[in-house]
Amino acid sequence: MTIDVPTSRSHRSLPQLQPISFIGADGQPTGVPTDGLTIPSDRTLLGLYQKMVQVRRFEAQVTHLTRQGRLATYPSAAGQEAIEVGATTALAPGDWLFPTYRDSASLLTRGVPVTEILSAFRGDWHCGFDPNEYHTSPAATPLATQTLHATGYAMAAKLKGEDACTLTFLGDGASSEGDTHEAFNFASVWQTPTVFVLANNQYAISTPLREQSNATMLADRAAGYGMPGIRVDGNDIAAVFAAVTAALERARNGEGPTLIECLTYRMESHTNSDDPTKYRDAEEVEHWKQFDPIDRLEKHLRTARILDDATAADITASAEELATSVRDAMNTDAEVDPSELFAYVYANPRANLATQQEKLEAELATAAQP
Amino acid sequence: MTIDVPTSRSHRSLPQLQPISFIGADGQPTGVPTDGLTIPSDRTLLGLYQKMVQVRRFEAQVTHLTRQGRLATYPSAAGQEAIEVGATTALAPGDWLFPTYRDSASLLTRGVPVTEILSAFRGDWHCGFDPNEYHTSPAATPLATQTLHATGYAMAAKLKGEDACTLTFLGDGASSEGDTHEAFNFASVWQTPTVFVLANNQYAISTPLREQSNATMLADRAAGYGMPGIRVDGNDIAAVFAAVTAALERARNGEGPTLIECLTYRMESHTNSDDPTKYRDAEEVEHWKQFDPIDRLEKHLRTARILDDATAADITASAEELATSVRDAMNTDAEVDPSELFAYVYANPRANLATQQEKLEAELATAAQP
Amino acid sequence: MTVTTATTAEDAPTPVSVTMTKALNQALRDSLSDDENVLVFGEDVGRLGGVFRVTEGLRKEFGPERVWDSPLAESGIVGTAIGMAMAGMRPVVEMQFDAYAYPAFEQIVSHVAKMRNRTKGKVSLPLTIRIPYAGDIGGVEHHSDSSEAYWCSTPGLTVVTPSNPADAYSLLRDSIASEDPVIFMEPKSRYWMKDELSLPVQTAPMDRAQVVRVGSDVTLLAYGPTVRTALAAAEEGAEHGLAIEVIDLRSLSPFDDETVSASVRKTTRAAIIHEAAQFGGYGAEVAARVTEANFTHLSAPILRITGFDVPYPSPKLEEYFLPTAERILDALESWDWEL
Amino acid sequence: MTVTTATTAEDAPTPVSVTMTKALNQALRDSLSDDENVLVFGEDVGRLGGVFRVTEGLRKEFGPERVWDSPLAESGIVGTAIGMAMAGMRPVVEMQFDAYAYPAFEQIVSHVAKMRNRTKGKVSLPLTIRIPYAGDIGGVEHHSDSSEAYWCSTPGLTVVTPSNPADAYSLLRDSIASEDPVIFMEPKSRYWMKDELSLPVQTAPMDRAQVVRVGSDVTLLAYGPTVRTALAAAEEGAEHGLAIEVIDLRSLSPFDDETVSASVRKTTRAAIIHEAAQFGGYGAEVAARVTEANFTHLSAPILRITGFDVPYPSPKLEEYFLPTAERILDALESWDWEL
Numbered sequence A, B: 001m002t003i004d005v006p007t008s009r010s011h012r013s014l015p016q017l018q019p020i021s022f023i024g025a026d027g028q029p030t031g032v033p034t035d036g037l038t039i040p041s042d043r044t045l046l047g048l049y050q051k052m053v054q055v056r057r058f059e060a061q062v063t064h065l066t067r068q069g070r071l072a073t074y075p076s077a078a079g080q081e082a083i084e085v086g087a088t089t090a091l092a093p094g095d096w097l098f099p100t101y102r103d104s105a106s107l108l109t110r111g112v113p114v115t116e117i118l119s120a121f122r123g124d125w126h127c128g129f130d131p132n133e134y135h136t137s138p139a140a141t142p143l144a145t146q147t148l149h150a151t152g153y154a155m156a157a158k159l160k161g162e163d164a165c166t167l168t169f170l171g172d173g174a175s176s177e178g179d180t181h182e183a184f185n186f187a188s189v190w191q192t193p194t195v196f197v198l199a200n201n202q203y204a205i206s207t208p209l210r211e212q213s214n215a216t217m218l219a220d221r222a223a224g225y226g227m228p229g230i231r232v233d234g235n236d237i238a239a240v241f242a243a244v245t246a247a248l249e250r251a252r253n254g255e256g257p258t259l260i261e262c263l264t265y266r267m268e269s270h271t272n273s274d275d276p277t278k279y280r281d282a283e284e285v286e287h288w289k290q291f292d293p294i295d296r297l298e299k300h301l302r303t304a305r306i307l308d309d310a311t312a313a314d315i316t317a318s319a320e321e322l323a324t325s326v327r328d329a330m331n332t333d334a335e336v337d338p339s340e341l342f343a344y345v346y347a348n349p350r351a352n353l354a355t356q357q358e359k360l361e362a363e364l365a366t367a368a369q370p
Numbered sequence C, D: 001m002t003v004t005t006a007t008t009a010e011d012a013p014t015p016v017s018v019t020m021t022k023a024l025n026q027a028l029r030d031s032l033s034d035d036e037n038v039l040v041f042g043e044d045v046g047r048l049g050g051v052f053r054v055t056e057g058l059r060k061e062f063g064p065e066r067v068w069d070s071p072l073a074e075s076g077i078v079g080t081a082i083g084m085a086m087a088g089m090r091p092v093v094e095m096q097f098d099a100y101a102y103p104a105f106e107q108i109v110s111h112v113a114k115m116r117n118r119t120k121g122k123v124s125l126p127l128t129i130r131i132p133y134a135g136d137i138g139g140v141e142h143h144s145d146s147s148e149a150y151w152c153s154t155p156g157l158t159v160v161t162p163s164n165p166a167d168a169y170s171l172l173r174d175s176i177a178s179e180d181p182v183i184f185m186e187p188k189s190r191y192w193m194k195d196e197l198s199l200p201v202q203t204a205p206m207d208r209a210q211v212v213r214v215g216s217d218v219t220l221l222a223y224g225p226t227v228r229t230a231l232a233a234a235e236e237g238a239e240h241g242l243a244i245e246v247i248d249l250r251s252l253s254p255f256d257d258e259t260v261s262a263s264v265r266k267t268t269r270a271a272i273i274h275e276a277a278q279f280g281g282y283g284a285e286v287a288a289r290v291t292e293a294n295f296t297h298l299s300a301p302i303l304r305i306t307g308f309d310v311p312y313p314s315p316k317l318e319e320y321f322l323p324t325a326e327r328i329l330d331a332l333e334s335w336d337w338e339l
Ligand SMILES: Cc1ncc(C[n+]2csc(CCOP(=O)(O)OP(=O)(O)O)c2C)c(N)n1
Pocket: A102, A141, A142, A143, A170, A171, A172, A173, A174, A175, A201, A203, A204, A205, A266, A270, D043, D072, D096, D097, D100, D103
């Protein structure tokens, strides 16, 4: 006679080893089993392609401006465009996005204006946009903390009977933080409509994945929470988009959260102040170039005759337009108002802040005198 | 062409669904597959039986004294004796144990004197014993924090080339804390000789397991760290002892950590100030009585003719002796010395503490005057 | 000191004896009734009604979609509460004991405190974090911390603490209604304190201190668990001809400079009483700011009568650690009263 | 202000220009060489040498078994360091930025600070937690916190902070050698500050403050990043005939009452300067205790010249937030100098 503990009927299996991928690095179908996912239509892929080209141009431009000193710092997602664009595009407008410092490209995809995206990195103000307008949380810098916000937001939506799902990005490094565990667990216990998109770019600053985790894959974590986990080629936007779309559909149907591990590689340094030669070889970076997310989609679209030279030229032109607008935006220095230091700390006004503000204003007035 | 990410050859599989159990609740062999574990010898089982009887008597006696007000509070492990005794006995003397508030029985098994175990609950001093003497950390109250200490200690042992392993207990509730995740991850990445014994007693105070986790089983977590996980019937000490022994052997061989989930049930209230009728039925408690760890081992040992009435009487007598010594120990009130408030805070003496101590001593001297 | 809401003579409710626990419970019940966005969750706050029974009966009354037991993880509790508040809810979460808020420290300090500021006021977080604090109940280690200094030194947080049932009700309702996130600190040793009271009750505004005993010789500043101690000292002082004024701070952040300065300018002497250790404790801020604002009016330095600079002790040593009425009176004697 | 270890004239090393980063690096190197129990680990401290390059070259020199990159989890880093210290090691861990020590808050406050006390001295935790703190380097949000108040109000912790390369070396070596756990706070904006120096160097004992400029009119108390600011103010003050004494506190906990009181009794006026917000900041403790100990000697209240009571601002607003030499001199003017 053995003990009988009720066994939950939750999701329990380890993801397939081979990352799901529709379009190979050579632009050809990979033939990898797809775990029920279907490749997006060529129309959809063309749209995603266009956005990726824009995003890449954006990243390049901002990185350049940062080197010139127009921005204090900038963490580029160059090389990870398929994740930024693929995951974000799958969202409905009413869904909420919970990005990190690395995800400016997702903000761009979400429609946040350039100056508002770059506010933090230019040093104007922490969050430059109105989260409620774009249904997008301020980009989180304290790692993994946003995974819990995404879970909580989704829980509220669920309780209110609203349709909104949440999607949050996190990195391979952030996956080691306690908050990530707590978010996975809360989301699965509460069956919140949340999608966790783990951009596994092989490094947390200088720390390689093998010193971050001993798991065969990070998506293996999901089973321990009774949550579906899946691993996709994060440089194949068809796979990313399909996986996120399917996860959002499940979420909307009340079937709870999903963990999607997207394998990718950070092509740039961590931020402009990083020196990647200290911890990785030029060959490794070279090696990853062949898996470029844009190249392969371009090959696919050209083979499928969805993309021709004229369209490609239009797309490049519109990306150049964006780059110009970024340059222009960063050329005019934003005015900052020292009084704003005190304006938003509390909803209920405080005497000590008022006094300090007066002092500062008096000081500035004196300094302004001839 | 698909991306090629090196795949770690770490442990990757979900544990068998049926908890490993040698001796069924009826004292008969269960026939459950044992995943390579072997049942301990009857000699060993007799020793374990004796310790469990002692431990149960201890828990009953202390609970009784607590109800009488001799102790401030007491979290009993009644019903969980197989885990306390089975896991602790498997340790070598040089190994280190990292217990929690629930694990007084493991301290007893480790040889810590009764008054030193109960110091904290009687309100004398936080930790009543010398951790270095018993190779046992102070019992941790902040949940899950000790899992990291166990991992760190094991890492130091590994770095020093010492043979010591570490074992830590944690509960189903504690498994939700971020620290648990971090400990599993650090231990597996560093391949430390650590055994995590998760006593899943179905409740965290009032919170039932299904609101704590949506996983099929908590042992499923292990795969996500590339660590072996196993689930055993935590009320079958043969299974617990075998699993911990095997895990310690692997650990000593440099094969890294193991997670062992032990299914069990907390027969008493959380502590004496808890009221379990608010969250669980009497029937549920009744139901679990049939899986009692001591009853079944007694049946087995009697069937195997390892235990006869005379030995059983000896064992009961020695448990009674222990109970008497507990009563005696708790009847004499420990002296406390107010100056000790200041004695151990810092190794380097501090002027502010000296001043405060002087003040307190002056105050006490005045109060003592007729 | 407490005022019931205005009612006509006929339907004025008869005051009954109410514990602080009951008052808090009623405040949660009334907030849950009045605003469907209010949610209550945390460890054991559902079926059990919390380890101190503050949430007793609420799950039954409002259902598990409004009041529920969360998994055991404080960062998770606060972190998800942040998300819920972003979605327009007003979560009220419980940290089971003071030291068990520490796992949530990053979420509280880096997000709860800063969200409104970083979004230029676009996102408020109207959430309430209930923290039972302080000692004097014979708790084992890690169960008697007084963590107010951590929260008070964090810009963006509002920190309040009641010392009696009426304030417990009123301050908790105001905290839940506030657009700013509030750290609501509940003095464990006063949970079972009773007052004659009829609920609902609205006491002073949540950012004001209250003079709870008038005196002309000394001002004692106290909050939460030490208000009773200060009142006892005042009582005893009176027997020796010392007229002690006692102020219950109620709001630790913001600090009510106006009320306190008025009193100190009258008495010219003040002491702050708290359980937490002295070094870097909240009393340091009180002493520093009250001195700065009233330096020329002071006849003596502001004293801090507090716990010692050591970790909170085990139960048998508590009595030596905690500030008592005697210790307060002894300390007052240390002043040079001729000045 | 700095003293090189005694050597004979011949083999006295020639002082060279050393940054604080380099001095810290050398202190780690020398500690690793001298004691095989010293371990260095944390996020990116290995191959990269830390984001501020403080651990540069150490992995190469001592191997990945002494110096290595850990998984990214601060509670994990401190929690495992505790276990290692229990096993007799002397871990030195890095929190990458000040706000990223918060996930480790529970491990630091509930264990690091208390282990020795709870075991009656049987288990010491000789571990050093390095925390780069404060702002003035144009960091984005969460990269410029000054968290010293949290640690200083926690009994059981020792908190030190250097303001110059020589102290950086000496204090770090002393911290690693200490049986008590030390929070070692490194002022980010001073990392690249250079001094002529020959290492090794032993400056004042780690629990002592240092008078770094002598004056008779006012005492400025500063630490870490604000020492330079205070010295600049003193320089400027001298031009206006104000003789300002500057004390570098160095040790925040314990506080060197002796050195500070001696100075304050001489000058009768003091101000404490820090970057952190004022309310509940470390300056409150300084003002409170110095006032209490020297009340009758003071001609004016102790001023706190600090950051405002708001979250640390984004880079473009930093200059308005940070205490400057001008703001210090302005504040001193607010005193009634006739008193
Ligand atoms: C809690 C916390 N600890 C440390 C840091 C400092 N930090 C910023 S980014 C980073 C690496 C993150 O790596 P990963 O999660 O893989 O994301 P990636 O940068 O590769 O996109 C670190 C350590 C932080 N932001 N938050």
